[in-house]
Amino acid sequence: MTESSTTPQRPELPAAWQPSEVEAELYQGWVDHGYFTADVTSDKPPFTIVLPPPNVTGSLHMGHALNHSVMDALTRRRRMQGYEVLWLPGMDHAGIATQNAVERDLANNGLSRNDLGREKFVERVWEWKDEYGGKILDQMRRLGDGIDWTRERFTMDEGLSRAVQTIFKKMFDDDLIYRAERIINWCPRCQTALSDIEVEHSDDDGELVSIRYGEGADSIVVATTRAETMLGDTAVAVHPDDERYAHLIGTEVEVPLTGRRVPIVADEHVDPKFGTGAVKVTPAHDPNDFEIGQRHGLPNLTVMDGRGVITVRGPFEGLDRFEARPAVVAALRDQGRIVAEKRPYVHSVGHCERCGTVVEPRLSLQWWVKVEGIAKAAGDAVRDGRTTVHPAELGKRYFDWVDNLHDWCISRQLWWGHRIPVWYGPAGEVVCVGPDEQPPSGDGWRQDEDVLDTWFSSGLWPFSTLGWPDKTADLAKFYPTSVLSTGYDILFFWVTRMMMFGLYAMDEVQPFDHVYLHGLIRDANGKKMSKSRGNGIDPLAWIDSYGADATRFTLLRGANPGSDLAVAEEWAAGARNFTTKLWNATRFALSNGATVDRPLPARDALTDADRWILDLLDQLVSDVDGQFEGFQFAKLSEALYHFTWDEFCDWYLELAKVQIAEGGERAEATQSVLGHVLDVVLRLLHPLTPFITETLWKTLTGGESLVISEWPKPSGVERDAVAAERVEGLKKLVTEIRRFRSDQGLRPTQKVAGKVRGACCVDLLDQVSSVKALTRMTEPGDDFAVSASLEVGLPKGTVKVELDTSGTIDVVAERKRMTKDLAVAEKERAQCEGKLNNPAFTDKAPADVVAKIQARLAAANADIDRLNARIAALPEAK
RNA sequence: GGGCGUGUAGCUCAGCGGAAGAGCACUCGGUUUACACCCGAGCGGUCGCAGGUUCGAACCCUGCCGCGCCCA
Numbered sequence: 001m002t003e004s005s006t007t008p009q010r011p012e013l014p015a016a017w018q019p020s021e022v023e024a025e026l027y028q029g030w031v032d033h034g035y036f037t038a039d040v041t042s043d044k045p046p047f048t049i050v051l052p053p054p055n056v057t058g059s060l061h062m063g064h065a066l067n068h069s070v071m072d073a074l075t076r077r078r079r080m081q082g083y084e085v086l087w088l089p090g091m092d093h094a095g096i097a098t099q100n101a102v103e104r105d106l107a108n109n110g111l112s113r114n115d116l117g118r119e120k121f122v123e124r125v126w127e128w129k130d131e132y133g134g135k136i137l138d139q140m141r142r143l144g145d146g147i148d149w150t151r152e153r154f155t156m157d158e159g160l161s162r163a164v165q166t167i168f169k170k171m172f173d174d175d176l177i178y179r180a181e182r183i184i185n186w187c188p189r190c191q192t193a194l195s196d197i198e199v200e201h202s203d204d205d206g207e208l209v210s211i212r213y214g215e216g217a218d219s220i221v222v223a224t225t226r227a228e229t230m231l232g233d234t235a236v237a238v239h240p241d242d243e244r245y246a247h248l249i250g251t252e253v254e255v256p257l258t259g260r261r262v263p264i265v266a267d268e269h270v271d272p273k274f275g276t277g278a279v280k281v282t283p284a285h286d287p288n289d290f291e292i293g294q295r296h297g298l299p300n301l302t303v304m305d306g307r308g309v310i311t312v313r314g315p316f317e318g319l320d321r322f323e324a325r326p327a328v329v330a331a332l333r334d335q336g337r338i339v340a341e342k343r344p345y346v347h348s349v350g351h352c353e354r355c356g357t358v359v360e361p362r363l364s365l366q367w368w369v370k371v372e373g374i375a376k377a378a379g380d381a382v383r384d385g386r387t388t389v390h391p392a393e394l395g396k397r398y399f400d401w402v403d404n405l406h407d408w409c410i411s412r413q414l415w416w417g418h419r420i421p422v423w424y425g426p427a428g429e430v431v432c433v434g435p436d437e438q439p440p441s442g443d444g445w446r447q448d449e450d451v452l453d454t455w456f457s458s459g460l461w462p463f464s465t466l467g468w469p470d471k472t473a474d475l476a477k478f479y480p481t482s483v484l485s486t487g488y489d490i491l492f493f494w495v496t497r498m499m500m501f502g503l504y505a506m507d508e509v510q511p512f513d514h515v516y517l518h519g520l521i522r523d524a525n526g527k528k529m530s531k532s533r534g535n536g537i538d539p540l541a542w543i544d545s546y547g548a549d550a551t552r553f554t555l556l557r558g559a560n561p562g563s564d565l566a567v568a569e570e571w572a573a574g575a576r577n578f579t580t581k582l583w584n585a586t587r588f589a590l591s592n593g594a595t596v597d598r599p600l601p602a603r604d605a606l607t608d609a610d611r612w613i614l615d616l617l618d619q620l621v622s623d624v625d626g627q628f629e630g631f632q633f634a635k636l637s638e639a640l641y642h643f644t645w646d647e648f649c650d651w652y653l654e655l656a657k658v659q660i661a662e663g664g665e666r667a668e669a670t671q672s673v674l675g676h677v678l679d680v681v682l683r684l685l686h687p688l689t690p691f692i693t694e695t696l697w698k699t700l701t702g703g704e705s706l707v708i709s710e711w712p713k714p715s716g717v718e719r720d721a722v723a724a725e726r727v728e729g730l731k732k733l734v735t736e737i738r739r740f741r742s743d744q745g746l747r748p749t750q751k752v753a754g755k756v757r758g759a760c761c762v763d764l765l766d767q768v769s770s771v772k773a774l775t776r777m778t779e780p781g782d783d784f785a786v787s788a789s790l791e792v793g794l795p796k797g798t799v800k801v802e803l804d805t806s807g808t809i810d811v812v813a814e815r816k817r818m819t820k821d822l823a824v825a826e827k828e829r830a831q832c833e834g835k836l837n838n839p840a841f842t843d844k845a846p847a848d849v850v851a852k853i854q855a856r857l858a859a860a861n862a863d864i865d866r867l868n869a870r871i872a873a874l875p876e877a878k
Numbered sequence: 879g880g881g882c883g884u885g886u887a888g889c890u891c892a893g894c895g896g897a898a899g900a901g902c903a904c905u906c907g908g909u910u911u912a913c914a915c916c917c918g919a920g921c922g923g924u925c926g927c928a929g930g931u932u933c934g935a936a937c938c939c940u941g942c943c944g945c946g947c948c949c950a
Contacts (some may be wrong), residue, residue, distance in 0.1 A: 015912095016915090019891055201949090201950090345920070394880070394882090396881085398881070399947090400881070400948085402949090467887090482897095486946095489947090520940085525888070526889095526945095558890085563883085563884085564946090565891090567890090568890085570903085571890080571901085573915070576915065577915045577916090578915090580915045580916090583914095585913075589912080589914060590912095591912075592912090635892085640899075641900095641901090649912090650917090735918095738918060739918095741919085742919040745907080746907095747907075747908070747910095748907070748910065749910050831897075832897090835896095838932090838934090841933040843933075844934090845933060852896085853897090866913085
């Protein structure tokens with residue numbers, strides 16, 4: 001047997017934790033050891049998270065930092081639990097955003113994309129991507145993401161492009177993708193179609209203008225916020241039941257300024273209560289009008305080009321839509337046709353999510369995904385429990401969405417993206433080409449000019465990144481993924497699309513078992529962080545100042561399910577303080593011989609304090625486990641914080657000092673308990689704060705790495721309720737003595753001789769020495785003279801503490817303190833008596849509740865008697 | 879207009895049927911050999927308002943008011 005009893009040489013911990021000096025090196029070490037690389041041949045059960053791919057143009061913001069902290073915590077815990085963990089990184093190509101960025105660069109050199117031509121432009125985007133894109137991937141390393149860099153993917157890489165073409169072909173052949181002319185959301189600046197969710201609505205100031213169409217008795221007044229579109233009116237519509245206009249239905253009226261005569265039609269869609277109850281119908285420039293037009297066979301008259309410039313011959317030709325609007329109104333006013341004008345008129349206006357330009361509804365030939373069937377399947381997967389949404393309340397929003405989804409416009413008039421794999425032939429042929437097929441060639445054949453919505457490719461992410469459409473080992477091992485984590489604002493972008501595609505492509509197997517939706521980051525006043533407000537905080541600045549651990553802990557500690565989280569510098573400083581506390585506590589424990597080299601002594605060789613902290617630790621392990629399973633990050637962070645600081649540091653470490661001072665076996669046992677508790681706490685904290693825990697744990701245990709260590713399990717030992725009661729009694733006693741000292745103005749350092757009487761009667765005999773140590777109470781000498789005493793009521797009786805304060809007592813402070821206690825006790829008595837005197841309570845309340853109230857009343861009465869006697873015995877204040 | 883959520887200490891939030899809690903802020907006292915990024919002791923709340931259910935309501939129900947988000 002070797003000399004295992006000697007403490008092995010440990011590297012000395014620096015006096016202070018300096019995260020910025022060690023984080024990068026620690027991180028690289030983890031990566032180099034391959035800890036984050038998933039082994040597809042492993043027998044371990046899989047745990048998979050695909051990173052919702054950030055935008056290639058993006059950089060890390062607080063929302064990412066939160067989401068990454070969540071995913072890293074989840075995956076690190078599962079890795080420790082023995083799962084084969086795959087956390088897969090990558091980015092999406094962000095069609096509009098990236099193209100905009102490159103076009104801006106070109107514009108600075110006086111060039112447009114058309115100057116370069118499509119091929120050269122796309123080359124330029126790739127160059128831009130290589131040089132500027134993917135900043136966020138480096139920033140993820142700063143946070144400590146335990147991610148498998150060997151499997152990094154990009155939506156435009158070869159394999160994923162192949163997946164896009166494969167699914168397009170499959171859906172085309174299944175009639176789930178079709179081409180149709182409809183009203184779409186058009187961004188006149190980005191020059192492309194947008195899907196519904198890429199449009200953001202806001203209430204803007206506008207105008208409501210009422211215009212008289214026609215003459216005399218046959219005239220009709222319509223109200224509009226977009227007067228310029230009247231140039232394209234092809235009807236006026238009223239509600240069929242609206243008696244005011246019944247006589248006009250079927251007649252014609254002249255559209256002012258145009259000389260065009262249009263029918264007055266009856267349509268259920270018209271709201272008789274809005275404006276005059278009559279509306280102008282512009283089928284080519286309004287989605288609702290388009291539907292009316294379809295129902296009544298109206299012509300579609302386009303009056304603007306893709307830039308929003310009026311194309312109708314006449315005085316308005318060449319005017320931008322926003323110049324044309326006042327010009328049209330002025331011309332109508334000249335003709336006396338303006339009946340009313342309301343400005344400002346607040347109404348909902350759609351804006352391009354990427355550039356903020358007011359979206360123009362535009363009649364256009366686009367490609368669409370027919371969503372009805374796949375959206376229903378996406379809803380069913382959640383309804384029947386294959387996928388669980390956390391928090392559950394957000395499931396409703398998910399159902400509302402998938403159950404009412406419109407067909408999805410997937411073509412974009414961009415150059416950067418996956419080009420639609422459809423070729424048009426000279427005789428009107430339309431051929432969709434799969435990835436292994438040769439596109440038709442020859443005269444007159446051309447490929448569709450448009451590319452696909454970026455979401456069309458990132459929607460495939462949970463399986464395309466694993467090798468689909470090939471039947472790869474990764475796909476077999478790691479699909480379906482375990483958790484998708486993202487902000488609830490991305491629910492419709494991410495979750496629904498991945499669900500639709502995943503179920504469709506993977507034979508109805510859901511892309512993820514759990515969806516965790518976290519809240520949005522807000523500032524200290526609860527305001528959403530945004531560039532325009534200027535209230536954003538850069539997570540990297542926090543990492544620089546407070547460390548990655550504190551940054552992560554701040555965010556996780558705020559992550560309550562279903563609600564947003566406010567953060568501010570003070571929060572991060574608080575988390576940093578916590579890491580410092582942990583650092584100092586471990587350093588102290590180590591300097592006092594804390595060790596994991598010896599097994600924990602048997603329970604009966606331990607003190608009450610030892611058993612108490614070990615039992616609390618056990619409870620912590622199971623609490624944290626449960627909270628992890630329920631995605632309760634705020635709760636588990638709080639539990640770990642509370643245990644570490646308020647129980648372990650504030651009480652156990654202080655008690656351990658007393659026990660170690662005893663020396664011998666007691667000291668050795670205490671060192672083992674210290675080592676054990678720290679070992680477990682560091683493991684539990686590691687998923688949240690990987691860097692500091694790794695550093696401390698390696699020093700404590702000499703182990704290789706926490707990353708690959710085992711996740712703690714509850715010991716299964718029965719909790720010692722007696723020990724817990726004794727420690728609680730000790731705490732109460734200590735707190736009351738400290739309170740007395742503080743009220744009496746005794747300096748915290750001042751030692752006071754004292755006696756604790758009656759400890760045996762309340763089963764606290766073993767605790768007396770600790771009580772005295774924690775309250776700076778010294779042994780009474782021969783000259784001991786009681787100058788002050790206090791009584792502390794405990795569940796089993798009253799303990800009397802006698803002190804020699806070698807001087808007079810502050811009677812006023814004493815009276816104040818006891819009077820306050822008396823008031824509390826009297827209030828308690830009144831409350832308890834109120835209940836017990838109510839027969840309905842004693843009859844109907846459960847027996848244990850009644851017994852509890854009776855016990856409380858007894859305690860209150862005892863306190864009152866004692867305090868009254870004490871107050872009466874106080875000398876008169878001078 | 880429809881839906882969802884939310885109003886608890888100065889601020890940010892837990893608690894969601896049986897004694898009002900945390901962090902930060904604030905007040906007082908402290909260079910106690912782990913830690914001043916700290917320690918000890920305090921102050922602070924008719925739990926948005928009004929009804930109802932219950933022996934008992936911050937918690938359940940109804941209505942109202944304020945705020946937020948999503949959808950139209």
